[in-house]
Amino acid sequence: MHPVKVGLLGLGTVGGGVVNVLLRNSSEIARRAGRGIRVTHASMRTLNKKRICPTEGIILTDQPMTVVNNPDIDIVVELIGGTTRARELVMKAIANGKHVVTANKALIALHGNEIFAEAQKQGVIVAFEAAVAGGIPIIKIIREGLSGNRINWVAGIINGTTNFILTEMREKGREFNDVLKEAQAKGYAEADPTFDVEGIDAAHKLTILSAIAFGVPLNFPAVYTEGITKIDREDVTYAEQFGYRIKHLGFARRTSQGVEARVHPTLIPEKRLIANVNGVMNAVVVRGDAVGPTLYYGAGAGAEPTASSVISDLVDVVRSLTTDPENRVPHLAFQASTIAQDVRFLDIEEVKTGYYLRMTVLDQPGVLAHVATVLSEAGISIEAVTQREPPSGAKHACIVLITHAVLEQRMSLALEKIEALPEIVGKVVRLRVETLDA
Amino acid sequence: MHPVKVGLLGLGTVGGGVVNVLLRNSSEIARRAGRGIRVTHASMRTLNKKRICPTEGIILTDQPMTVVNNPDIDIVVELIGGTTRARELVMKAIANGKHVVTANKALIALHGNEIFAEAQKQGVIVAFEAAVAGGIPIIKIIREGLSGNRINWVAGIINGTTNFILTEMREKGREFNDVLKEAQAKGYAEADPTFDVEGIDAAHKLTILSAIAFGVPLNFPAVYTEGITKIDREDVTYAEQFGYRIKHLGFARRTSQGVEARVHPTLIPEKRLIANVNGVMNAVVVRGDAVGPTLYYGAGAGAEPTASSVISDLVDVVRSLTTDPENRVPHLAFQASTIAQDVRFLDIEEVKTGYYLRMTVLDQPGVLAHVATVLSEAGISIEAVTQREPPSGAKHACIVLITHAVLEQRMSLALEKIEALPEIVGKVVRLRVETLDA
Numbered sequence: 049m050h051p052v053k054v055g056l057l058g059l060g061t062v063g064g065g066v067v068n069v070l071l072r073n074s075s076e077i078a079r080r081a082g083r084g085i086r087v088t089h090a091s092m093r094t095l096n097k098k099r100i101c102p103t104e105g106i107i108l109t110d111q112p113m114t115v116v117n118n119p120d121i122d123i124v125v126e127l128i129g130g131t132t133r134a135r136e137l138v139m140k141a142i143a144n145g146k147h148v149v150t151a152n153k154a155l156i157a158l159h160g161n162e163i164f165a166e167a168q169k170q171g172v173i174v175a176f177e178a179a180v181a182g183g184i185p186i187i188k189i190i191r192e193g194l195s196g197n198r199i200n201w202v203a204g205i206i207n208g209t210t211n212f213i214l215t216e217m218r219e220k221g222r223e224f225n226d227v228l229k230e231a232q233a234k235g236y237a238e239a240d241p242t243f244d245v246e247g248i249d250a251a252h253k254l255t256i257l258s259a260i261a262f263g264v265p266l267n268f269p270a271v272y273t274e275g276i277t278k279i280d281r282e283d284v285t286y287a288e289q290f291g292y293r294i295k296h297l298g299f300a301r302r303t304s305q306g307v308e309a310r311v312h313p314t315l316i317p318e319k320r321l322i323a324n325v326n327g328v329m330n331a332v333v334v335r336g337d338a339v340g341p342t343l344y345y346g347a348g349a350g351a352e353p354t355a356s357s358v359i360s361d362l363v364d365v366v367r368s369l370t371t372d373p374e375n376r377v378p379h380l381a382f383q384a385s386t387i388a389q390d391v392r393f394l395d396i397e398e399v400k401t402g403y404y405l406r407m408t409v410l411d412q413p414g415v416l417a418h419v420a421t422v423l424s425e426a427g428i429s430i431e432a433v434t435q436r437e438p439p440s441g442a443k444h445a446c447i448v449l450i451t452h453a454v455l456e457q458r459m460s461l462a463l464e465k466i467e468a469l470p471e472i473v474g475k476v477v478r479l480r481v482e483t484l485d486a
Numbered sequence: 487m488h489p490v491k492v493g494l495l496g497l498g499t500v501g502g503g504v505v506n507v508l509l510r511n512s513s514e515i516a517r518r519a520g521r522g523i524r525v526t527h528a529s530m531r532t533l534n535k536k537r538i539c540p541t542e543g544i545i546l547t548d549q550p551m552t553v554v555n556n557p558d559i560d561i562v563v564e565l566i567g568g569t570t571r572a573r574e575l576v577m578k579a580i581a582n583g584k585h586v587v588t589a590n591k592a593l594i595a596l597h598g599n600e601i602f603a604e605a606q607k608q609g610v611i612v613a614f615e616a617a618v619a620g621g622i623p624i625i626k627i628i629r630e631g632l633s634g635n636r637i638n639w640v641a642g643i644i645n646g647t648t649n650f651i652l653t654e655m656r657e658k659g660r661e662f663n664d665v666l667k668e669a670q671a672k673g674y675a676e677a678d679p680t681f682d683v684e685g686i687d688a689a690h691k692l693t694i695l696s697a698i699a700f701g702v703p704l705n706f707p708a709v710y711t712e713g714i715t716k717i718d719r720e721d722v723t724y725a726e727q728f729g730y731r732i733k734h735l736g737f738a739r740r741t742s743q744g745v746e747a748r749v750h751p752t753l754i755p756e757k758r759l760i761a762n763v764n765g766v767m768n769a770v771v772v773r774g775d776a777v778g779p780t781l782y783y784g785a786g787a788g789a790e791p792t793a794s795s796v797i798s799d800l801v802d803v804v805r806s807l808t809t810d811p812e813n814r815v816p817h818l819a820f821q822a823s824t825i826a827q828d829v830r831f832l833d834i835e836e837v838k839t840g841y842y843l844r845m846t847v848l849d850q851p852g853v854l855a856h857v858a859t860v861l862s863e864a865g866i867s868i869e870a871v872t873q874r875e876p877p878s879g880a881k882h883a884c885i886v887l888i889t890h891a892v893l894e895q896r897m898s899l900a901l902e903k904i905e906a907l908p909e910i911v912g913k914v915v916r917l918r919v920e921t922l923d924a
Contacts (some may be wrong), residue, residue, distance in 0.1 A: 069776045079824035182778035185631025193623025196797025339505045339621035339794035342784030356777035359634025371809045386517035
């Protein structure tokens with residue numbers, strides 16, 4: 049059978065990786081897919097730039113729409129990023145009856161509902177394994193590998209940049225800004241690191257994971273998002289003393305009240321495997337009611353890990369080229385007509401979680417008792433507490449404590465009262481704690 | 487659409503789990519699969535035994551062949567275990583044009599080549615996700631999720647019983663026999679634990695992993711198999727002092743000489759995530775050339791984790807019921823006609839690995855020098871060594887060392903020479919070391 053023809057939109061790091069891996073493993077891939085997969089066209093912004101892959105045999109253009117409109121091309125791979133132009137190109141490819149593979153998490157998180165509705169109508173596949181957790185086949189795992197389960201929750205280290213920064217802060221006692229600069233120099237972080245360090249990238253990915261885990265629409269605005277820019281080295285150290293690690297976690301859970309989806313720095317018990325995922329690596333824990341907790345670990349970014357996911361999507365599409373669209377794996381794991389449109393997403397104030405609190409206090413007797421009284425009156429129980437005496441001559445001591453799970457709203461009210469105590473200096477540092485134990 | 491009709495062969499722990507999960511999650515599963523999945527028939531050895539699941543609406547029989555021959559049944563799920571009767575039933579189901587789902591690792595490892603050839607001829611699916619690593623969807627991950635990669639190696643903790651025993655030995659300093667008895671009492675180990683503790687169960691699973699990773703036939707006799715019965719508590723302790731954990735590992739690698747596949751106790755650096763997989767849990771590390779190392783972790787056994795895999799296979803089959811057999815995911819990951827029949831499997835003597843050696847020696851000067859000389863003359867380099875003085879009054883000291891990777895044959899010859907040294911008492915304990923670093 050003649051090879052399947054692929055048109056790439058974008059021939060940068062990931063696009064180059066896709067070409068390289070397809071060439072290097074062409075025989076094995078064809079042995080799996082039943083036919084060859086060949087990149088015949090590629091579009092790029094600047095035609096004369098040096099590429100990380102050979103371009104012989106590939107028709108190059110700086111007009112991506114010509115790739116999308118080319119009747120010879122079977123599958124379009126979108127790797128340009130962004131959400132405006134990418135959306136136009138993907139929608140046009142679908143309208144042209146082409147299957148689409150994309151690595152674009154923002155596109156899927158923000159416009160996926162519209163894209164999949166159109167794909168459904170046209171009977172084409174839009175595959176997006178590379179959009180979440182790089183080379184880890186987490187979309188396939190949740191959508192197909194755990195399809196017998198009611199998924200209870202998903203927790204993921206899904207941004208390598210923030211995990212690298214937090215790992216360096218813990219292992220080497222470095223400061224956030226110092227590590228961020230190194231990450232930028234090493235290419236782990238963008239020149240404008242906002243998407244990574246403010247948690248937006250992770251929120252895009254969590255949007256996608258929540259939809260396929262729970263059978264709900266993609267709902268990016270409902271994801272509570274907090275970055276790691278305010279994490280102090282001191283908190284990393286205290287967390288460790290309590291037996292926890294601070295990770296930037298995407299966490300989504302189904303509760304009787306609705307779906308909660310949130311991205312924020314989180315203390316996790318160090319004995320959990322995911323607490324030991326370091327550097328730029330990613331990992332996702334999925335808890336299904338039948339299978340229990342499962343964990344998936346691997347490279348979350350990079351040319352070839354991302355290419356690995358793009359190509360596995362291509363192989364899937366090739367295997368489905370002649371199948372009846374009605375019987376394919378549904379885009380968002382659940383049949384389009386059964387996606388629960390009416391499920392409520394919880395506000396962060398409605399979430400129940402444990403807390404880590406650090407407060408600067410005047411060095412005088414009874415402070416801890418006052419704090420404990422406020423918490424106790426709010427029905428908040430303390431799991432562990434430590435009070436550190438001030439260095440000699442200093443006026444301020446420090447109280448650090450960890451609470452059991454409590455409604456965020458209730459904690460916020462209690463914190464207002466604590467901050468109003470005359471012995472408390474400034475604001476209380478508050479981080480969330482997840483034990484991930486059931 | 488009317489529900490798909492499933493006939494179960496076996497209604498014990500796993501069969502009961504399948505019925506329970508299908509009932510509990512029926513709505514979610516139908517939302518994913520596009521139609522319901524219903525167990526309509528089940529066979530069992532003893533009809534009047536109490537079951538862990540409701541049996542209303544299921545036609546029960548003690549004649550499994552009547553299930554296999556029933557024209558109303560779409561999919562047969564084989565859960566009776568063993569390889570004689572199971573093989574007859576599965577072959578007959580295939581001949582009858584039925585799709586088959588099985589959790590039977592021995593059946594696939596020993597008779598899979600024949601079974602898949604027949605299934606290919608009949609155009610039916612034989613799915614076996616539950617045969618390896620319980621609820622972890624490792625078959626799907628390797629076969630589909632990493633299909634862009636050339637798989638370099640696979641390393642797995644794929645037997646929960648042995649991992650439980652080794653974990654208890656390490657964490658609590660207990661002896662092998664003592665823990666084995668507890669495992670039997672807890673139901674983690676069979677009354678006859680041979681299959682688990684001698685590594686046969688793990689070898690069945692590694693046979694399957696090797697085939698789908700490398701595109702080679704199932705070749706159980708080629709798997710070198712060594713159990714954990716000879717592991718001494720002392721070795722667990724020494725390994726730890728060197729920064730390693732002893733795990734019962736299934737390890738398969740593709741080398742320029744051929745495929746190696748071996749199951750044996752293995753020292754792994756404790757900093758590797760897989761070294762921290764404890765108790766009855768399973769984990770598999772897969773290294774692909776594009777994705778790099780990835781790890782998959784979860785429950786390796788139990789009614790519902792196994793049911794999770796059986797049901798994900800059922801959903802896959804349902805999604806493929808109307809598809810063209812030519813375009814399905816191939817049984818063994820690679821198209822049947824492209825499975826490499828001529829690949830050589832290496833003998834254990836041809837394998838290169840690191841070694842842990844522990845020897846009892848006379849307490850006199852120069853022993854370490856003699857041992858080091860033998861190793862050095864054999865071109866074997868030492869990574870770490872420790873010599874322990876005898877307790878006062880005792881005549882024997884102890885030398886423990888770890889070597890870099892060397893051909894097993896070369897190590898065997900060196901060990902013969904070492905054991906012939908007059909200062910060496912008895913046999914040298916030899917365990918293999920894998921760093922899993924690339």
